[in-house]
Amino acid sequence: MDALIFLAHGSRRQKSNDEVFDLADRIRPLISARYDRVEPAFLEITAPSLSDVISHLLEHQAKTITIYPYFLNSGNHVEQDIPAIVEGFKSADPDCQFILMQHFGLSEEIVDMIVSQILQL
Amino acid sequence: MDALIFLAHGSRRQKSNDEVFDLADRIRPLISARYDRVEPAFLEITAPSLSDVISHLLEHQAKTITIYPYFLNSGNHVEQDIPAIVEGFKSADPDCQFILMQHFGLSEEIVDMIVSQILQL
Numbered sequence: 001m002d003a004l005i006f007l008a009h010g011s012r013r014q015k016s017n018d019e020v021f022d023l024a025d026r027i028r029p030l031i032s033a034r035y036d037r038v039e040p041a042f043l044e045i046t047a048p049s050l051s052d053v054i055s056h057l058l059e060h061q062a063k064t065i066t067i068y069p070y071f072l073n074s075g076n077h078v079e080q081d082i083p084a085i086v087e088g089f090k091s092a093d094p095d096c097q098f099i100l101m102q103h104f105g106l107s108e109e110i111v112d113m114i115v116s117q118i119l120q121l
Numbered sequence: 122m123d124a125l126i127f128l129a130h131g132s133r134r135q136k137s138n139d140e141v142f143d144l145a146d147r148i149r150p151l152i153s154a155r156y157d158r159v160e161p162a163f164l165e166i167t168a169p170s171l172s173d174v175i176s177h178l179l180e181h182q183a184k185t186i187t188i189y190p191y192f193l194n195s196g197n198h199v200e201q202d203i204p205a206i207v208e209g210f211k212s213a214d215p216d217c218q219f220i221l222m223q224h225f226g227l228s229e230e231i232v233d234m235i236v237s238q239i240l241q242l
Binding site for chain 2: 004006008009011013015016019020023026027030031034035066068070071072073074075076099101104105107109110111113114115116117118119121
C-alpha cells in the first residue's frame with residue numbers, strides 16, 4: 001500500500017483545520033492512480049498528528065509513505081521538526097520507504113499564481 | 122501612486138524572511154504596469170511592519186494601497202488582525218483607497234499545484 005500524508009501545521013481555529021481536511025479530500029481522487037491512501041496530518045495542536053498517522057499506516061503494511069509538507073516558509077518545522085520525525089520512523093521500520101517531499105512554498109508556480117491573482121483584481 | 126503590499130507573517134529565521142523579500146522582488150517587475158510600488162511587509166517579528174509600510178506609503182501620497190496577505194490558512198491573523206490594521210488606516214486617511222485582497226490560501230489553483238508537484242515525483 002502506497003500512502004501520501006498531506007501535512008499541515010495545525011491551528012486552534014477549526015475553520016483553518018477544516019481547510020486542510022478539505023484540501024486532502026480534494027487531492028485524494030486526483031492522485032488515486034498512484035496513492036492508495038491520502039491522509040491529512042498535523043504537526044502541532046490538531047489531531048491526527050504526523051506520528052499517529054505514520055504509525056497507523058505502518059500497522060496497515062504501508063510499503064511507501066510520502067509526506068507532503070503544506071508549509072509556506074523554510075522555518076524550523078520544515079527544516080528540523082518534520083525531518084526528525086520522519087528519520088525516527090525510518091530507522092524503526094526499514095521495510096517501508098519514506099519520501100519527504102520539498103515543502104509547498106518552494107513551488108516554482110507560486111510567483112505565477114500570486115501575479116495572476118493580483119492582476120485579476 | 123498605486124502601491125501593493127506583499128504581506129507575510131514574519132519569522133525568527135532570516136532564511137524564511139529572505140524568501141518573502143525574494144518573492145516580492147520577483148513579483149514586482151511582473152505587475153509594474155499596474156503598481157508603481159511593491160513593498161514587502163510583515164505582521165509579526167520581522168521589519169518592516171505592515172503599519173510602518175502603510176504609513177510610509179501614505180507619506181508618499183499613495184492613492185491606492187492593495188494588501189496581499191501571503192498566508193495559507195484562515196486564522197486569526199487573516200480574519201482579525203490584518204483587517205483591524207487596515208480599517209484603522211482607512212478611517213485615518215479617507216483620501217487613500219485601501220484594498221485588502223483575499224489571502225493566498227484561498228486560491229483556486231492551489232489544488233492543481235499540489236497535485237502537479239506530487240505527480241512529478
